[in-house]
Amino acid sequence: xxALGLYLSCGRRANLQLERRPNDVYARGAYNFAxxxxxxxxxxxxxxxxxxxxxxPSADGEFVLTTVRHPNTDRDPAAYNIxxxxxxxxxGSYLEKRTTVDGIGAPVVAVGxxxxxxxxxxxxxxxxxxxxxxxxxxxxxxxxxxxxDPLSIERISLDGHSAPIAADFTAPLAVGLTQERPEKLGLAxxxxxxxxxxxxxxTRLQPYDSNRIPVIFVHGLQDTPxxxxxxVNTLWADAEIRRRYQFWVYSYPSGYPYPYxxxxxxxxxxxVKRSFPNEKNIILVGHSMGGMISRxxxxxxxxxxxxxxxxxxxxxxxxxxxxxxxxxxxxxxxxRPEVRRxxxxxxxxxxxxxxxxxxxxxxxxxxxxxxxIAAVPFHALKAATVQGDPGTDELxxxxxxxxxLSPNNRFVREINTIPxxxxxxxxxxxxxxxRGDTPNSSDGVVAYSSAHLDGAQSELIVxxxxxxxxxxxxxxxVSRILKLNR
Numbered sequence: 001x002x003a004l005g006l007y008l009s010c011g012r013r014a015n016l017q018l019e020r021r022p023n024d025v026y027a028r029g030a031y032n033f034a035x036x037x038x039x040x041x042x043x044x045x046x047x048x049x050x051x052x053x054x055x056x057p058s059a060d061g062e063f064v065l066t067t068v069r070h071p072n073t074d075r076d077p078a079a080y081n082i083x084x085x086x087x088x089x090x091x092g093s094y095l096e097k098r099t100t101v102d103g104i105g106a107p108v109v110a111v112g113x114x115x116x117x118x119x120x121x122x123x124x125x126x127x128x129x130x131x132x133x134x135x136x137x138x139x140x141x142x143x144x145x146x147x148x149d150p151l152s153i154e155r156i157s158l159d160g161h162s163a164p165i166a167a168d169f170t171a172p173l174a175v176g177l178t179q180e181r182p183e184k185l186g187l188a189x190x191x192x193x194x195x196x197x198x199x200x201x202x203t204r205l206q207p208y209d210s211n212r213i214p215v216i217f218v219h220g221l222q223d224t225p226x227x228x229x230x231x232v233n234t235l236w237a238d239a240e241i242r243r244r245y246q247f248w249v250y251s252y253p254s255g256y257p258y259p260y261x262x263x264x265x266x267x268x269x270x271x272v273k274r275s276f277p278n279e280k281n282i283i284l285v286g287h288s289m290g291g292m293i294s295r296x297x298x299x300x301x302x303x304x305x306x307x308x309x310x311x312x313x314x315x316x317x318x319x320x321x322x323x324x325x326x327x328x329x330x331x332x333x334x335x336r337p338e339v340r341r342x343x344x345x346x347x348x349x350x351x352x353x354x355x356x357x358x359x360x361x362x363x364x365x366x367x368x369x370x371x372x373i374a375a376v377p378f379h380a381l382k383a384a385t386v387q388g389d390p391g392t393d394e395l396x397x398x399x400x401x402x403x404x405l406s407p408n409n410r411f412v413r414e415i416n417t418i419p420x421x422x423x424x425x426x427x428x429x430x431x432x433x434x435r436g437d438t439p440n441s442s443d444g445v446v447a448y449s450s451a452h453l454d455g456a457q458s459e460l461i462v463x464x465x466x467x468x469x470x471x472x473x474x475x476x477x478v479s480r481i482l483k484l485n486r
Contacts, residue, residue, distance in 0.1 A: 004041045005058030008065070010034040012138045015159055018104075022161045028104060032166060036084035036106035038145070039134050043082055049145060050078035061141055068137075068146035074128065074207070077147055080110035083175075085131075085168040094177060094229040094470075099169040099237040101150065104158055105133040107168035108147070109175045123204050123248075123268075123275060129176035133165050151206045151242055169236040173229050183226040186254075190222045193255030200252040200261070202268035205232065210278045212246040213340075215482070217469075218265070220288025220346075221405065225249035227287065230470045231478065241482055245283075250290075258289050259411055262296040263329040269297075269336055281340035285478060287469050288446070289405060291347025296415070297336045298424045305414045306331045331411075335421040342426040343481055346443050346468045350416060350450040351407030407450070425457040427481055429474050434463030443468065 011034035017027035041047070047054060054065040067077060085107040090098050100107070112128035119126050132147040137159055148156060150167035177183075189196045202216065203225070217228040228249060235241050250268060252261045272279055286294030303313060306328070310317045314328050406412065420426060430451040431443030438461050441448045445466040452459065458481070464471035 001045075001047075001056055004038060004045075004047070004065075005056045005063065007034045007037045007041065008056060008063045008136070008143055009058045009060045011038065011136055012060070012143070015136075015138050018158070018163075019160050022163060028163075031104065032106050033086075035134050035136050036086055036108075038136065039082055039106060039108060040084050040087070042145075048078075050076075056143075063141050063143050065143045065145060068144055074124075074130075075147070075149075077110070077145075079113055080128070080130075081113060082132075082134075082147075083109050083111075084134075085109055085171040088171050088174065090170050090174045092174075092177075094226065095170055095174055095233055096230075097170075097233070099233050101164065101167040101169075103133075103164035103166035104156065105135040105148070105166045107131065107133050107150070107166055107171065109168075109172045110147070111175065111179070120201060120271075121275060123202055123208075123271065125176075125203050127180075129172050129179075131167065131169060131172035133167060135165075149207060151236075151246075152209065154239070154243075170233050173233055177226060177229060182224040182251075186222045186224050186226075189224075189253035190255045193253030196253045200256075200264045200268075202248060202250050202265075202272065205247040205249065208276055208279075209246055210276070210280070213244060213280045214248050214272075214282040215245050216248045216250055216282055216284050218250045218284060218286040218290030218294050219254075220286075220290045221254045223254065223287070223290075225251050227467070227469050231475050234472075234475045235479060235482070238479060238483075241479065245482060250293075254289065257330070257411075258292050258405070259296065259330040260326065261289075262293045263326075263333070265293055265297070266329075266333065266336065269338065273338075279338070281338050283341045283343070283482070284339055285343045285345065286347060287345045288347060288466065291342075291344040292349065292405075294339075294342050294344065295347070295349065295420070296333060297339045298342055298421045298426065299415065299418055300334045300421055301332065301415070301418055302334065303332050304418065305411065308414055309410065335424070339424065341424065341481075341485060343429065343478055344426060344451070344453065344456075345429045345474060345478075346431055346446050346451060346464075346466050347428075348405060348446040348450045349453060351409060351412045352405050352446050352450065420453075420455065425485070426453065426455075427477075428453055428456045428459040429468055429477050430459065430461050431464035431466060431468050431471070431474075432461050433465050 011031055014027045014031035014034060017024055042049060049065045049067050056063040056065050110130045110132050115126045116124055133150050135146050135156060135158060137144040148165060150165045154165060155162055156165050219225060219227050232247055250265055252264060284294040284297060428451060430448055432438050432441035433444060435441060439448050443464060443466045460477045462468060462471050462473040464474055468474040
């Protein structure tokens, strides 16, 4: 309590100086430091200013500390463990640069104490990792502690003067990566997709805002949303992008055949409409197999693929049980009208040779077929398909994700006979490993001939391997597209 009183006194004196001289950087630094230490003392003691006023003695007289409460339960500070961002050291291969904004207040990282029971309905993570900025409003001896979202507002009125909000957008990403370690799920979800079926979901990275355009990032094979951390961290450094866009990620077990992962994605987009009926049209950014999933969102296949596979409509196709519905969901689809633009990154639209060579064959053999797919009677499926088709004749098991990336895969061949929905712009970002040998180039996994799409509004070759979402020039191109297109 004595320490808290000293920090409140320091904060109040700095605030009085800011009222006289709003641009005094020394007073601002003292105020921000005092606020951060107040938060630290409250958390570590612990003290409870959340449920009732807290009387704090100091040499300047007693302070009454209260908190600003918001009706949104996600913003109840009592539900979080809160750490001042200035106590955190951030680094590593994902986060080489710290994205911050100078201003008033103490940036903090708030980690939910409990998992959210309604995380699927609200399209949030199981446990919230949020960035916020703490400010203290002083009215004589009354101090009101408030946490604001720097992704939602840029300036705040603080006791008679307006100032930009300080922010640290990197710290929450770093804490989330450190505590959740999502990258460890990449291989596990490839090899045992059924075990991680509940991880197939769409997740918001920030509070929903009906005035901001959702950008949904879709990762590729043997990957997780961690692959987008560098890009998100960089894009958040741009104030214009923060004002206009909100970021989401679609994650899924990449051992699933990608047409089935696309069917799950469509279910998640339906959930967005139910939860946020006023949402704006969305932009998809898909990497590798995530780009192929995104391509299906702007394609009107109807029942063409089904008919080419089976030669008859679903009602006349002899596949028993619920297995047929899984196939219907994966093979019969139309474009999603809410998707307004797509950015493809290192996407093998015509397949990747690696999926057909010995490495791919070994990888495919290691993937445990999910029950929901294994439940499809293989003999019935093969009997129902059009006989004499080379793809059918060579079929000896239910395809998995690696199989559906092969240039010889029937679905890959079929989808490339169907044009992308007219009027939906799309862009390509393709790596050449810095060799400058396009059109004979490759990013080491995907050849240019597979990643190139006629009709793209733009195509950029970047000096990157297959990990283009972490390449600076690729990130800059995503930024350019977002800023030029509304």
